[in-house]
Amino acid sequence: xxxxxxxxxxxxxxxxxxxxxxxxxxxxxxxxxxxxxxxxxxxxxxxxxxxxxxxxxxxxxxxxxxxxxxxxxxxxxxxxxxxxxxxxxxxxxxxxxxxxxxxxxxxxxxxxxxxxxxxxxxxxxxxxxxxxxxxxxxxxxxxxxxxxxxxxxxxxxxxxxxxxxxxxxxxxxxxxxxxxxxxxxxxxxxxxxxxxxxxxxxxxxxxxxxxxxxxxxxxxxxxxxxxxxxxxxxxxxxxxxxxxxxxxxxxxxxxxxxxxxxxxxxxxxxxxxxxxxxxxxxxxxxxxxxxxxxxxxxxxxxxxxxxxxxxxxxxxxxxxxxxxxxxxxxxxxxxxxxxxxxxxxxxxxxxxxxxxxxxxxxxxxxxxxxxxxxxxxxxxxxxxxxxxxxxxxxxxxxxxxxxxxxxxxxxxxxxxxxxxxxxxxxxxxxxxxxxxxxxxxxxxxxxxxxxxxxxxxxxxxxxxxxxxxxxxxxxxxxxxxxxxxxxxxxxxxxxxxxxxxxxxxxxxxx
Amino acid sequence: xxxxxxxxxxxxxxxxxxxxxxxxxxxxxxxxxxxxxxxxxxxxxxxxxxxxxxxxxxxxxxxxxxxxxxxxxxxxxxxxxxxxxxxxxxxxxxxxxxxxxxxxxxxxxxxxxxxxxxxxxxxxxxxxxxxxxxxxxxxxxxxxxxxxxxxxxxxxxxxxxxxxxxxxxxxxxxxxxxxxxxxxxxxxxxxxxxxxxxxxxxxxxxxxxxxxxxxxxxxxxxxxxxxxxxxxxxxxxxxxxxxxxxxxxxxxxxxxxxxxxxxxxxxxxxxxxxxxxxxxxxxxxxxxxxxxxxxxxxxxxxxxxxxxxxxxxxxxxxxxxxxxxxxxxxxxxxxxxxxxxxxxxxxxxxxxxxxxxxxxxxxxxxxxxxxxxxxxxxxxxxxxxxxxxxxxxxxxxxxxxxxxxxxxxxxxxxxxxxxxxxxxxxxxxxxxxxxxxxxxxxxxxxxxxxxxxxxxxxxxxxxxxxxxxx
Numbered sequence: 007x008x009x010x011x012x013x014x015x016x017x018x019x020x021x022x023x024x025x026x027x028x029x030x031x032x033x034x035x036x037x038x039x040x041x042x043x044x045x046x047x048x049x050x051x052x053x054x055x056x057x058x059x060x061x062x063x064x065x066x067x068x069x070x071x072x073x074x075x076x077x078x079x080x081x082x083x084x085x086x087x088x089x090x091x092x093x094x095x096x097x098x099x100x101x102x103x104x105x106x107x108x109x110x111x112x113x114x115x116x117x118x119x120x121x122x123x124x125x126x127x128x129x130x131x132x133x134x135x136x137x138x139x140x141x142x143x144x145x146x147x148x149x150x151x152x153x154x155x156x157x158x159x160x161x162x163x164x165x166x167x168x169x170x171x172x173x174x175x176x177x178x179x180x181x182x183x184x185x186x187x188x189x190x191x192x193x194x195x196x197x198x199x200x201x202x203x204x205x206x207x208x209x210x211x212x213x214x215x216x217x218x219x220x221x222x223x224x225x226x227x228x229x230x231x232x233x234x235x236x237x238x239x240x241x242x243x244x245x246x247x248x249x250x251x252x253x254x255x256x257x258x259x260x261x262x263x264x265x266x267x268x269x270x271x272x273x274x275x276x277x278x279x280x281x282x283x284x285x286x287x288x289x290x291x292x293x294x295x296x297x298x299x300x301x302x303x304x305x306x307x308x309x310x311x312x313x314x315x316x317x318x319x320x321x322x323x324x325x326x327x328x329x330x331x332x333x334x335x336x337x338x339x340x341x342x343x344x345x346x347x348x349x350x351x352x353x354x355x356x357x358x359x360x361x362x363x364x365x366x367x368x369x370x371x372x373x374x375x376x377x378x379x380x381x382x383x384x385x386x387x388x389x390x391x392x393x394x395x396x397x398x399x400x401x402x403x404x405x406x407x408x409x410x411x412x413x414x415x416x417x418x419x420x421x422x423x424x425x426x427x428x429x430x431x432x433x434x435x436x437x438x439x440x441x442x443x444x445x446x447x448x449x450x451x452x453x454x455x456x457x458x459x460x461x462x463x464x465x466x467x468x469x470x471x472x473x474x475x476x477x478x479x480x481x482x483x484x485x486x487x488x489x490x491x492x493x494x495x496x497x498x499x500x501x502x503x504x505x506x507x508x509x510x511x512x513x514x515x516x
Numbered sequence: 517x518x519x520x521x522x523x524x525x526x527x528x529x530x531x532x533x534x535x536x537x538x539x540x541x542x543x544x545x546x547x548x549x550x551x552x553x554x555x556x557x558x559x560x561x562x563x564x565x566x567x568x569x570x571x572x573x574x575x576x577x578x579x580x581x582x583x584x585x586x587x588x589x590x591x592x593x594x595x596x597x598x599x600x601x602x603x604x605x606x607x608x609x610x611x612x613x614x615x616x617x618x619x620x621x622x623x624x625x626x627x628x629x630x631x632x633x634x635x636x637x638x639x640x641x642x643x644x645x646x647x648x649x650x651x652x653x654x655x656x657x658x659x660x661x662x663x664x665x666x667x668x669x670x671x672x673x674x675x676x677x678x679x680x681x682x683x684x685x686x687x688x689x690x691x692x693x694x695x696x697x698x699x700x701x702x703x704x705x706x707x708x709x710x711x712x713x714x715x716x717x718x719x720x721x722x723x724x725x726x727x728x729x730x731x732x733x734x735x736x737x738x739x740x741x742x743x744x745x746x747x748x749x750x751x752x753x754x755x756x757x758x759x760x761x762x763x764x765x766x767x768x769x770x771x772x773x774x775x776x777x778x779x780x781x782x783x784x785x786x787x788x789x790x791x792x793x794x795x796x797x798x799x800x801x802x803x804x805x806x807x808x809x810x811x812x813x814x815x816x817x818x819x820x821x822x823x824x825x826x827x828x829x830x831x832x833x834x835x836x837x838x839x840x841x842x843x844x845x846x847x848x849x850x851x852x853x854x855x856x857x858x859x860x861x862x863x864x865x866x867x868x869x870x871x872x873x874x875x876x877x878x879x880x881x882x883x884x885x886x887x888x889x890x891x892x893x894x895x896x897x898x899x900x901x902x903x904x905x906x907x908x909x910x911x912x913x914x915x916x917x918x919x920x921x922x923x924x925x926x927x928x929x930x931x932x933x934x935x936x937x938x939x940x941x942x943x944x945x946x947x948x949x950x951x952x953x954x955x956x957x958x959x960x961x962x963x964x965x966x967x968x969x970x971x972x973x974x975x976x977x978x979x980x981x982x983x984x985x986x
Binding site for chain 1: 538541559560584585586587588590591592593594595596599600601602621631632633634635636637638639640641642643650651652653654655656657870871872875876939942943945946947948960961963968969971972973975976977978979980981983984
């Protein structure tokens with residue numbers, strides 16, 4: 007690896023360790039209620055193999071049920087369940103109303119809970135939680151691998167998963183610049199200092215070190231505490247140019263231009279005044295308490311020639327870095343991608359319209375530009391037709407929630423993906439959508455409030471992210487093995503392994 | 517240069533406590549009265565405000581006080597006593613089109629007049645019927661700049677209503693033969709229409725008129741309620757013309773329901789005020805394009821196309837038909853083909869519930885939209901079954917809309933339209949379009965589900981959804 011940093015670089019061990027929920031009461035999909043009739047006989051402790059009921063030695067009473075471990079009706083309806091076996095009939099089970107408050111059609115409650123479970127354990131979530139797709143009724147949620155559909159493909163014995171490669175090279179230009187190699191086809195999206203807490207930023211960077219991947223600064227500047235991780239940081243140059251200096255461009259291996267963001271295409275960044283604390287304002291060289299808008303578009307770019315000048319500028323300032331171009335998904339996104347290639351970009355990063363954000367007008371999140379599912383095949387096919395597909399890395403983001411979304415995005419034609427919200431969820435986000443105003447995230451993830459950010463330690467957050475990536479990689483390898491592939495790179499553009507769900511049974515074409 | 521169009525919004529809080537999305541419920545007993553109570557640490561102070569409200573229902577309300585379901589209390593309570601649940605009363609609001617979330621965002625916009633902004637990404641379904649299967653385009657580089665669109669770079673939202681000649685004709689000696697065009701320019705591509713159902717009492721008609729005046733747009737009123745003012749569009753019946761000479765002379769546009777008498781009534785209206793713009797109100801449906809072609813030949817150039825509460829065609833058999841998205845594109849396309857699209861003005865009404873519906877209806881071919889039900893929602897209407905089912909008066913309206921003060925109601929409407937206007941500018945700005953007139957029929961700057969789905973997933977094998985959900 008070619009390091010450009012002048013700072014001693016830290017290492018982080020890639021090791022799965024339990025990182026349970028940081029709140030006192032973990033949330034489960036189901037809820038077990040124990041009535042006053044309980045005689046603390048301990049029968050439930052004996053029959054439950056999932057650890058829901060606990061009665062430590064020497065305790066007279068059974069502890070409050072650990073209902074996050076309960077797998078629900080599948081077990082409760084069996085005669086050997088705790089409910090059936092309780093001599094006092096003191097136990098009842100139901101869906102947990104609180105966990106039903108979490109999430110939405112895109113990020114269903116199950117997806118959040120299963121992400122938490124993966125981040126806690128480092129392995130796949132149990133089957134009672136739907137961990138593959140949400141309930142949005144379209145896009146990735148209407149797509150399956152053929153092997154997931156009963157009787158569509160004959161099951162084959164799972165081949166060995168030992169030597170399956172999930173790594174990716176990001177430089178395909180053959181232009182003499184160094185290679186950037188990542189061990190998983192996933193890296194972290196730009197989240198600025200200001201939109202998220204310094205603990206969140208550091209945890210993302212440390213997890214990127216552990217997984218030999220990258221994280222991105224967003225456009226809030228480059229905090230000093232990020233310097234020990236320079237080799238795994240992408241400096242974002244966005245339209246506000248907040249915190250962009252020669253030094254921050256020179257110390258990293260990849261520089262990303264953010265032309266547009268999927269959640270607010272054509273609108274530029276937006277940090278509401280409440281979150282612009284003195285520390286954030288100092289970093290951005292702005293006045294604390296003022297809302298900060300990044301202008302849109304780059305005032306210096308009005309043509310593809312200007313775009314090339316932009317890229318040349320960065321390449322001149324840092325002769326060893328790779329350049330990524332992050333764009334949104336308009337109707338002509340394929341042309342934009344080709345233009346970026348000819349302007350000299352190493353990575354074209356498409357950010358679909360359903361992606362995450364710290365703050366965006368609701369009208370923009372839903373209505374402007376196309377979801378990433380449509381953009382990937384459009385761009386991939388066009389790059390292939392232009393004969394330049396092998397010379398550029400295509401990265402997709404904006405609504406990649408699960409490892410199955412990652413795999414589907416790659417099968418549609420992307421080389422790899424960028425994730426954002428999935429990492430926030432791993433840190434305990436419930437998607438209450440209150441990141442933007444007041445003191446920011448009530449759970450201390452997307453907040454700059456000095457008190458709120460203390461809810462989460464960097465060590466715990468790092469471990470959660472390392473665990474989530476491990477769980478994802480394990481599942482990725484399983485799927486690749488199931489598809490008979492030995493590398494994630496073989497999956498790119500293989501739409502033949504996918505199928506699309508139709509509402510009309512008559513439309514079925516195998 | 518004339519003054520830029522600007523809508524003056526003023527925070528106008530709701531009169532009643534609204535139905536919240538989430539409810540906090542104490543579930544398990546056994547509170548230990550610990551000193552670390554999560555209720556005191558709630559970031560939004562929900563518990564304290566709840567207690568204050570219980571003591572005094574007239575306590576001031578702020579949407580900030582509502583529970584956001586961050587679940588910090590549920591997960592943090594020492595003994596795990598607390599639960600939060602989705603309020604079933606919230607889920608029961610509205611109907612399948614006027615969804616609870618639409619009502620909530622409309623109320624919020626009417627409170628503040630501001631664009632709804634939130635964190636996290638899009639939360640809804642991937643796509644839906646009607647307008648929810650359209651995405652608008654954006655431009656990566658060339659456009660008015662975002663830092664400019666609410667300031668120094670002006671995006672025009674004004675539209676013209678009235679007969680537009682396609683070309684001017686002159687005599688050999690240079691005198692213009694074409695009569696001067698009588699165009700009515702309004703500053704917002706939306707007029708305020710009569711609600712689908714009558715709300716008894718109060719000053720709602722006056723509020724709508726006052727809001728239209730403030731917004732520099734028009735308000736459609738039944739002739740009996742109309743006043744002789746330029747921003748009023750009276751809906752005239754046979755008997756009204758004789759009795760409404762004063763009004764007819766003052767207004768700039770009138771509406772007439774389509775029917776066998778329409779040309780006769782139009783002639784009578786022109787007799788009273790030859791300058792008045794005639795518009796005909798007719799249902800959007802398979803026959804609409806043909807009827808527009810007929811009437812356009814008879815000097816009527818403005819058409820108010822009505823759909824039902826959900827933006828669907830009203831078919832002759834009384835059943836709902838296609839959505840505006842499909843029906844209007846057909847009408848627009850037919851008029852383009854016949855070469856008269858630029859001569860006529862199309863106003864589409866019904867089912868315009870959100871700011872994006874305004875932009876998308878214009879993309880589908882409307883010159884402007886008419887807002888109706890959303891104006892009631894701005895005042896707190898819940899589109900409850902009582903109102904929807906019968907179309908009758910709302911005697912037992914839980915939001916007591918009928919008792920709203922006229923000035924208050926007008927400001928809520930102005931706020932809502934102000935928020936919509938800002939959102940329209942955001943959409944236009946993202947597309948790089950500097951005036952809304954250019955958006956009309958611009959399907960090339962929109963993506964329709966059926967097209968992009970076919971382009972992106974056309975080569976994927978298709979299987980029935982039932983096979984995986986079984």
